[in-house]
Amino acid sequence: MNNISNKAAIVGIGFSGFSKDSGKTELHMICECIKAALDDAGLVPPDIDGIVKHSDDATDEHSVTSSRGMGNLTYFGENRWNGAPCAMVLRAAIGVTTAAANYVVIYRAVNEASKRRMRGSSRNMAQLDTGDLLQWTYHAPFGLVSEAGRVAMIVRRYMHEYSINSDQFGWVTTVCREHGAKNPDGIFYGKPITMKDYLESRIIVDPIRELDCHEETDGAIALIITTAEKAEKLKQKPVYIRGATQSQVAGTEERKGFYRPAISDLPEMKHMGERLFAMAGVNPRDIKVAQLDDSFAPLVPMQLEELGFCDRGEGTAFCDGGNRIRVGGELPLNTSGGCLGEGHIYGVNHVLEAVRQIRGTSSAQVSDADLVLVASGAGGSTSGLILGGSR
Amino acid sequence: MSIQYNKEHPLPTPPMIWENMGFWEGTKEHRLVFQRCKECGTWVHPPRPACPKCRSFEKEWAPSGGKGTVYSWATYSESPHPAFVAPYSVVLVEMDEGVRLISNLIDTKPEGISIGMPVEVVFDDIADDLTLPKFRKVG
Numbered sequence: 001m002n003n004i005s006n007k008a009a010i011v012g013i014g015f016s017g018f019s020k021d022s023g024k025t026e027l028h029m030i031c032e033c034i035k036a037a038l039d040d041a042g043l044v045p046p047d048i049d050g051i052v053k054h055s056d057d058a059t060d061e062h063s064v065t066s067s068r069g070m071g072n073l074t075y076f077g078e079n080r081w082n083g084a085p086c087a088m089v090l091r092a093a094i095g096v097t098t099a100a101a102n103y104v105v106i107y108r109a110v111n112e113a114s115k116r117r118m119r120g121s122s123r124n125m126a127q128l129d130t131g132d133l134l135q136w137t138y139h140a141p142f143g144l145v146s147e148a149g150r151v152a153m154i155v156r157r158y159m160h161e162y163s164i165n166s167d168q169f170g171w172v173t174t175v176c177r178e179h180g181a182k183n184p185d186g187i188f189y190g191k192p193i194t195m196k197d198y199l200e201s202r203i204i205v206d207p208i209r210e211l212d213c214h215e216e217t218d219g220a221i222a223l224i225i226t227t228a229e230k231a232e233k234l235k236q237k238p239v240y241i242r243g244a245t246q247s248q249v250a251g252t253e254e255r256k257g258f259y260r261p262a263i264s265d266l267p268e269m270k271h272m273g274e275r276l277f278a279m280a281g282v283n284p285r286d287i288k289v290a291q292l293d294d295s296f297a298p299l300v301p302m303q304l305e306e307l308g309f310c311d312r313g314e315g316t317a318f319c320d321g322g323n324r325i326r327v328g329g330e331l332p333l334n335t336s337g338g339c340l341g342e343g344h345i346y347g348v349n350h351v352l353e354a355v356r357q358i359r360g361t362s363s364a365q366v367s368d369a370d371l372v373l374v375a376s377g378a379g380g381s382t383s384g385l386i387l388g389g390s391r
Numbered sequence: 392m393s394i395q396y397n398k399e400h401p402l403p404t405p406p407m408i409w410e411n412m413g414f415w416e417g418t419k420e421h422r423l424v425f426q427r428c429k430e431c432g433t434w435v436h437p438p439r440p441a442c443p444k445c446r447s448f449e450k451e452w453a454p455s456g457g458k459g460t461v462y463s464w465a466t467y468s469e470s471p472h473p474a475f476v477a478p479y480s481v482v483l484v485e486m487d488e489g490v491r492l493i494s495n496l497i498d499t500k501p502e503g504i505s506i507g508m509p510v511e512v513v514f515d516d517i518a519d520d521l522t523l524p525k526f527r528k529v530g
Contacts, residue, residue: 137411138437139493140403141523143394143467143475152465153483160463160506206466206501251443258483259436259491263463 005279006391008093009231009238010355011103012041012224018187018343019113022218026058026109029220031067034105037222042235043103048224050075050101052088054108054346064107075101082295083246083268083377085347086385090244092225102226108348109220148213148296152205154257154379155298158264159207162313166207170198171319172297172333173211173340175326180337183363187217187343212297217343221352228391239358242371243280243386247272257379266299268382269306269375276373277308280386284308287386288369289357290331291350293378294338303378304331327364335364347376351385358389393497393525395476396517402474404521410438413452418522421514425490427453436490457512458529459486466501484510484526495525503528 014036016022016029038044048070051061055078065073075095079087085108092104144150159166174195181192193211201211231238247268252260260267277283284307292303301315309331310318319325325333336342336353343349356362357369370389377383396402407415417424426435428442429449441448462485470477480501485491496504497513510526517523 133408136403137407137415141517141521142481142493142495143472143479144465144481144493145403145475146471149465149467149471149481153463153481156465157463157483157506203468205471206468208465258493263483 003279004090004093004097004244005242005281006240007097007228008225008241009228010089010223010241010351010387011226011231011234011236011238012037012043012222013352013355014038014040014222015185015349015352016220017185018217018219018345018349020187020216020218021114022111026111026220027063027067030059030064030107030109030222033107033109033220033222034064034068037105037224040236041224043224045069046071047103048105049073050092050095050104052076052091052095052104052106053078054084054088055080057108057110059109073101075104081377081381082293082346083381083383085351085376086244086374086383087246087376088348089223089225089241089351089385090246090383093241093244096225096227102230104225105222106225106348107220107222108345110345111218112344113216113218146205148205148208151296151299151379152208154263155207155296158298158302161262161264164316166209166298167199168316168320169212169298169301170195171316171322171325172294172300173198175319175322176294176297176334176338176341178322178326178341179335179364180341183337183342186337186341187215188337188341208296208298214295214339214344217345219343219345219349221345221348223348223351223355237359237389239355240388240391241385242282242388242391243276244384245272245275245279246381246383247275248381252380264302266302266306266378266382268380269303269378272375272382272384273307276384276386280388282371282386287331287371287373289335289354289366290333290373290375291335291338291354292333292375293347293350294334294340295344295347295378297340299378300333303375307373307375327366332364332366335362335366350374350376354385354387358387394479394495397474397476400473402517402521403472410440414438415521417452418514418524419520421522423455423457423512423524424452425455425486425488426450434488434490436492455512456487459484459492459510459526461485461504461506461508461510462491463506464504480504482510482526492524494523497525497527499528
């Protein structure tokens, strides 16, 4: 197959500590992360000639390039929405494998917890594009104004169709916090929870509890991507991009898929997963660790189903008791803690953790983690990666 | 119980745009209308420049029978916006025409809502220039 599979690799990682108040601007954090990623890879700023960023990020490639003393860029652009993280890696891989650039940095920096100047969630109505406006017209006047509400609407229907009790979602958060408690860089280091804590946590928007929701976080991450050949000459063990795909399906609206045939489905995740496994030439049972979108806990069992790790309606049973999804189980999930247990860097932290697993440097390391799946953006524009320690 | 508003805070009502104007003009006159394709008859909501099925740009605002069932719902126990007083519920209604609409129920407590519950449209004139289509339980 003539595609980018095995032709590019992640060669450098840099990240800030995640916290409730970084005390810094996003630009400052990202410059520090890029420095760390360059040092990690054994590269210098002028080597970087490509940047892929998130469209909601409050920094731009010009100020980053100038601040870091980088050279001329030949490739730059941005990806949107919650499905961006793996898509940013795909875009970087396309850049290096087509020789549009040699070394591409991707980054995300957010001060979501401290609200120190952040773009995206604070956008006002006048800045919305026509598609967003059409949705907001029909949602906001009725009080459906939060992400938790959108997810609650979808999860209610999912529970109805598969006879699921909302208590069952608690194992996802419990295991994520168990993993996050081992992660010294996360905001819940040393702070695991029990199922009892979950069941006692307050209802935000029924059926979503407080402990179903990601934790607002300040933090930043940078990753460097180059070709497999160049990667093999650098400092770190290359983390090969075995598969990378995006999906958007017809008949849906970004993050508000209330109008498609069944709102309890994640059709983008299914479509993305099928193409991802075909591209990487592997099956779900070959995957040793997965980093799934846990911005809200109930999205995790839905992804397990759509990605083919279990049958439809069996996702919560798969997570029940936590033994299959914790380190040591058949499919450890979100080993850094993810959005529920490490911090909400909008899923870029999931890509970072996949790299650490393959390098063998995770704080919740899985033995023989040579194939790791990452999924971003459950319920809207979606992207995914399969990363490998060999090609 | 119906959704309660805190009158000191304006409701989040985004500007009307060309594609959705007919819908809101309809509710102001207490008529529920949805976009319907003139070529193939497909009902479309939210409105679109063209029919997603046959791709025709020929469309009209067609009257709905106003009846449907609750497809899903969510109950806010904490208000995410100062204009809305919690607790309140938001419902996703599947109309008999096949389209779905986000709305609120009147005269129904959260514990009285169930998926599949038959409902019909009522109109709530919440401001001089805005009427919201809401629903009440039938039977």
